[in-house]
Amino acid sequence: MGVLSHLDSMKHDMSAAEKKIYAYICKNVEKIPxxxxxxxxxxxGSSAxxxxxxxxxxxxxxxxxxxxxxxxxxKQEAEITGYSDVYPSESFEVLKTKLSNNAQFTICETTELFTEAPFAEACDLLDIHEHCFVHGVGASRLAVEDFAHKWTRLGKKVVRETDYNLLLPQLVSNPKKSLLLLISNSGKTPELVALAETAKELNIPVIAITQFGQNRLSKLADVHLQTSRPMETELRSAATNSILAQFVTIDLLYYFDISRNPDYAEIVYRTRVAVDRFRDTYM
Structure with missing residues (x-):
């Protein structure tokens, strides 16, 4: 991801001394190297x-x-250099361009954070556990649905409960066979933190998908898949860039899991044939 945009996304986690360093870097980018x-x-005004x-x-x-x-x-010239906010009364064409650029920037920043090791660890956990419980609130529920759709297609038993009180008893009843996957942009969602804490008490492995950096959820997780910290527009009515980051993370995890398991590719092919047969016959 872009170095300067990455620093900007981390500024709220910086100490006073670190903010001085950050401010100096921003004003003297060409001198720093x-x-x-x-x-x-x-x-x-800090120390070495x-x-x-x-x-x-x-x-x-x-x-x-x-x-x-x-x-x-x-030294690199790029057309898309960062996020652009949207403002009232902007034209359709301007909004279209800004949102397209923001989406591309989010995907590029997120994929540049990816390394193979945590994805391999996540795939290992998904392959060996019989039940995968997955949970997210707010916009992250869309990512939960996407995950469930993909892995149930592979024959995985995925349980997605929107009610904490329904999910918790199932975790308690199936600790040895269960895996918990939690999706939260901030990594601070109370319900998800509580679920992760309970899972740790029951020795249930936890996979967390959150934004880059340390947060309560990432510290509890056995495997942490990190997304970028995309900025959201001031006028947003729902998450836009953050959900794109979650989707691309799930996509890579899905295709990486299939690439490691030839049987999965055959299963996907058979489901595709079944769907096509239904459409040809009834639609």
Whole structure:
């Protein structure tokens, strides 16, 4: 994902000292690659260790890696450079362009966060557990429905309950065979945190899909699949960019699971044939 947009998405989690470093970087992007940790610290009014910790907190292994990524970004010219908010009385064409750009930016930022290891771990858990309980509230319920549609097609027993009081007893009754998948953009949704805490007490593995960074849900999860932190427009009436990030995460998990299991590909083919036969006969 874009380095500067990534830093911007993390600014609410920054300490006062880290915000000074962030502000200096934003104003001096072209200088940073040639500066040392000491140079950045003096210029931003912080300390060299804080600068190094800042780069690691932002997701980079070293300060050098951060500077290389930032340098590459400043040299790259791209048509889509970030999110655009929408405003009252804008034309249809302007809105269409902004929303298209925002969607593309969200997908690119999210997929650039993906690494194979957590997806492989999630697939392993999905393959070995008989029941997969999945839950999300608000707009994340759409992602829950998408997940359920995909894995039930593979023959998986997926249970999606919208009522916490109905889901909890089923977890308690099937702890050894169960897996819990929770979807929350913020990772702070009370109902999902409570479910994850209960699952941990019962030794039920938890897969969480949340935005990048540490949150209550990610800390409880056995596997954390991270999405970007897409900005939402001030005038939104529902989640738009965040749900796209969740959808692309589920899509990759689904196709990766199929790629690892040849039997799944055969199952998908048979279901496709069955649907086509129904349409040819009755529609």
């Amino acid at each position: 040639s500066m040392t940790a000491h140079d950045i610290a003096v210029a931003s 260790p804080t600068v190094v910790r800042f780069s690691k907190k932002m997701g980079f292994n070293t300060l050098t890696e951060f500077k290389i990524s930032l340098s590459a970004e400043t």
